[in-house]
Amino acid sequence: MTVLVCVGSSCHLKGSYEVIELFKSRIAKEHLEDKIQLKGTFCLGKCGVAGVSIQVDDEIITGVTEKNFDQVFESHILSKL
Ligand code: FES
Structure with a gap:
């Protein structure tokens, strides 16, 4: 994935850096380094929405x-592995 x-x-202004750090630590905590490739990307075309796009x-x-990160991780990532 x-x-x-x-x-x-x-x-970036809405917290990409913090979200990336949360991903890194959650991936390490769950030992998912082999299953998830984490990368940065340029604008996904959804800038108008609050929060960071992934x-x-x-x-x-x-x-x-940062607040909904755990919920997003569980429903959009963990559940699909
Ligand atoms: S800068 Fe992230 S969607 Fe545009």
Whole structure:
């Protein structure tokens, strides 16, 4: 599975760095390094939405924040592994 975190300027301002750090620590905690490829990406075209945009394989998920990160991880990533 490939997880792209948008690091375009809008998402960067809305916390891409923090979201990437949360991904790194959760992936390490769950020992998912072999299953998830984490990368940064340029603008996913969803800047108007609050929070950070990410792409999980072909699906774009908007509105990711530090607060809802665990829920997003569980429903869009863990459940699909
Ligand atoms: S900068 Fe992230 S969707 Fe545009």
